[in-house]
Amino acid sequence: MSLQVIKDAIAQKKMICPECKNPIQKCDKYAETIDSVWEGFGDSKIDSRGSRITLICANGNCAWQERTEFWAEYIKE
Numbered sequence: 001m002s003l004q005v006i007k008d009a010i011a012q013k014k015m016i017c018p019e020c021k022n023p024i025q026k027c028d029k030y031a032e033t034i035d036s037v038w039e040g041f042g043d044s045k046i047d048s049r050g051s052r053i054t055l056i057c058a059n060g061n062c063a064w065q066e067r068t069e070f071w072a073e074y075i076k077e
């Protein structure tokens, strides 16, 4: 489930803010998006495209936040 992946990434500090490069602290308003038609055999991004969330940096003075379907791009291993 995508929300759990996001929460785990935040908890493990793997979700990185593109502005200040610190771990993103919060997420909000998770929603499944309905994308019923696709042909993506072998496309590992399918899971990430099926959900949308607001990511909130919340580090210090950083005001970065973004509502995105491409949250997986902010996860750094």
Ligand SMILES: [Zn+2]
Pocket (backbone or CB within 6 Å): 017, 018, 019, 020, 021, 022, 057, 058, 059, 062, 063, 064
């Ligand atoms: Zn930030």
